[in-house]
Amino acid sequence: MNQERRGEKMRLGGFFHPTGNHVAAWLHPGAQIDAGTNFRHYAAITQIAERGRFDLMFVADAVAVRDGKLNALKRWPQYMAYFDPLTLLPALAAVTSRIGLCATATTSYNEPYHIARKFASLDHISNGRAGWNVVTSSALNEAWNFGRARHFEHGERYDRAVEFVEVVKGLWDSWDDDAFVRDRSTSVYFDPAKLHALNHKGPHFSVQGPLNVARPPQGHPVLFQAGSSDIGREVAARFAEGVFTPQHTLAGAQEFYRDLKGRMARYGRPPDALKIMPGLNAIVGRTKKEAEETHRFLQSKIHPDVGLEVLSNQLGNFDLSEYDLDGPLPDIEESRWALASQSSTRNIIRWAKEEKLTIRQIYERFAGARGQRTLIGSAVDIADDMETWFRGYGVDGFLVHPPYLPGGLSDFVDLVIPELQNRGLFREEYEGETLRENMGLERPKSRYAS
Ligand SMILES: Cc1cc2nc3c(=O)[nH]c(=O)nc-3n(C[C@H](O)[C@H](O)[C@H](O)COP(=O)(O)O)c2cc1C
Numbered sequence: 001m002n003q004e005r006r007g008e009k010m011r012l013g014g015f016f017h018p019t020g021n022h023v024a025a026w027l028h029p030g031a032q033i034d035a036g037t038n039f040r041h042y043a044a045i046t047q048i049a050e051r052g053r054f055d056l057m058f059v060a061d062a063v064a065v066r067d068g069k070l071n072a073l074k075r076w077p078q079y080m081a082y083f084d085p086l087t088l089l090p091a092l093a094a095v096t097s098r099i100g101l102c103a104t105a106t107t108s109y110n111e112p113y114h115i116a117r118k119f120a121s122l123d124h125i126s127n128g129r130a131g132w133n134v135v136t137s138s139a140l141n142e143a144w145n146f147g148r149a150r151h152f153e154h155g156e157r158y159d160r161a162v163e164f165v166e167v168v169k170g171l172w173d174s175w176d177d178d179a180f181v182r183d184r185s186t187s188v189y190f191d192p193a194k195l196h197a198l199n200h201k202g203p204h205f206s207v208q209g210p211l212n213v214a215r216p217p218q219g220h221p222v223l224f225q226a227g228s229s230d231i232g233r234e235v236a237a238r239f240a241e242g243v244f245t246p247q248h249t250l251a252g253a254q255e256f257y258r259d260l261k262g263r264m265a266r267y268g269r270p271p272d273a274l275k276i277m278p279g280l281n282a283i284v285g286r287t288k289k290e291a292e293e294t295h296r297f298l299q300s301k302i303h304p305d306v307g308l309e310v311l312s313n314q315l316g317n318f319d320l321s322e323y324d325l326d327g328p329l330p331d332i333e334e335s336r337w338a339l340a341s342q343s344s345t346r347n348i349i350r351w352a353k354e355e356k357l358t359i360r361q362i363y364e365r366f367a368g369a370r371g372q373r374t375l376i377g378s379a380v381d382i383a384d385d386m387e388t389w390f391r392g393y394g395v396d397g398f399l400v401h402p403p404y405l406p407g408g409l410s411d412f413v414d415l416v417i418p419e420l421q422n423r424g425l426f427r428e429e430y431e432g433e434t435l436r437e438n439m440g441l442e443r444p445k446s447r448y449a450s
Pocket residue numbers: 059060061062104106133134135136137138225226227228229230231232233244245246279340341342343344399
């Protein structure tokens with residue numbers, strides 16, 4: 001095996017879809033059936049991940065229920081009964097001490113001031129463990145909840161996102177780190193020379209500032225990005241410090257890794273300032289056979305209505321119900337899905353064209369893993385593969401998507417983590433107090449620092 005990267009540790013995050021990553025996770029007897037609105041469940045899984053020394057836990061978000069055919073949706077709980085992440089994460093901060101707490105917040109249907117304030121608050125509440133996954137919404141029905149009849153175009157979404165992030169970072173610098181002197185002897189609470197109004201005026205936002213929260217413990221909460229299209233990569237190169245991405249082959253991951261890290265120089269950033277963490281739908285068993293049984297069970301529970309609905313969503317709501325499930329995917333013109341997630345859709349089209357998968361095979365692969373790469377096996381099998389990808393510079397780490405929760409996560413922590421630790425690939429103890437320190441990311445200086 002390639003011995004590069006000796007001594008370097010991989011980064012690990014846990015992606016917590018409430019009942020688990022598999023689209024039929026909630027049908028597994030080991031899944032917490034009411035997970036989406038069960039705080040004790042989130043507390044338990046976050047503590048399990050912290051026991052496994054994960055860098056971070058991550059919750060995705062949408063500001064709408066899923067849209068589509070109720071006949072399918074009634075069998076698919078995602079986003080139907082779901083906590084607001086920025087209400088959930090501060091509560092999780094109180095029952096954990098080291099793990100990073102990361103959530104999505106959309107730049108399409110929020111104001112930068114709100115987001116700056118909420119993540120700054122989370123960073124204080126958690127003593128420096130906040131992370132923000134910056135997304136641009138792609139579901140049309142999110143637009144309908146915010147006074148818009150149509151969605152922003154793909155490019156416009158990213159434009160808005162870039163300005164949004166600039167404003168948020170500016171607001172986080174509103175106060176110098178030592179602005180609050182709180183001196184009873186002089187009766188001065190803060191030093192006005194260390195307070196800065198942003199006075200931002202741009203195409204999308206006009207924000208005066210300053211923010212009514214002290215500078216976050218991490219300076220800026222850690223910024224994540226999860227779009228992998230050309231423009232998504234460019235945006236990531238500009239500001240992301242962690243990137244979540246669906247990668248299915250080592251060669252593809254290496255290309256993505258080189259390309260994205262290569263783009264960073266344009267923004268004066270060293271490659272190390274960004275950690276690439278592709279998704280890993282890891283199904284682990286005490287033996288490979290046991291893992292395969294778990295996978296087979298979950299796959300057998302994908303109702304065809306759900307499989308088709310997941311695919312159709314991904315393909316710009318193209319209705320597949322009239323097509324033979326065991327036949328080929330019809331040609332779908334790009335203009336249909338250009339508004340949606342481009343990278344995952346391209347993967348689907350590639351599987352149809354190059355691997356000649358049928359509609360059923362595609363939805364089984366895609367829905368079963370929610371677009372991410374699946375690995376099924378014993379701890380040794382899974383660690384071998386992770387090591388190859390890590391040493392081969394395809395990744396800096398992984399975003400682990402447990403197939404069902406909590407069992408799929410505790411199996412990973414109890415079986416795979418010790419295997420990675422024995423190989424020197426993963427930490428035994430947290431290195432630092434903050435998410436930045438643990439991820440090996442620098443604390444950003446304030447833009448006003450001399
Ligand atoms: C691991 C991961 C998590 C994501 N989480 C969210 C999310 O919570 N909310 C959301 O609207 N989009 C989410 N996305 C979608 C991305 O932000 C992005 O819109 C999508 O990957 C399409 O980007 P692209 O067109 O640049 O490829 C996620 C994507 C990935 C890979």
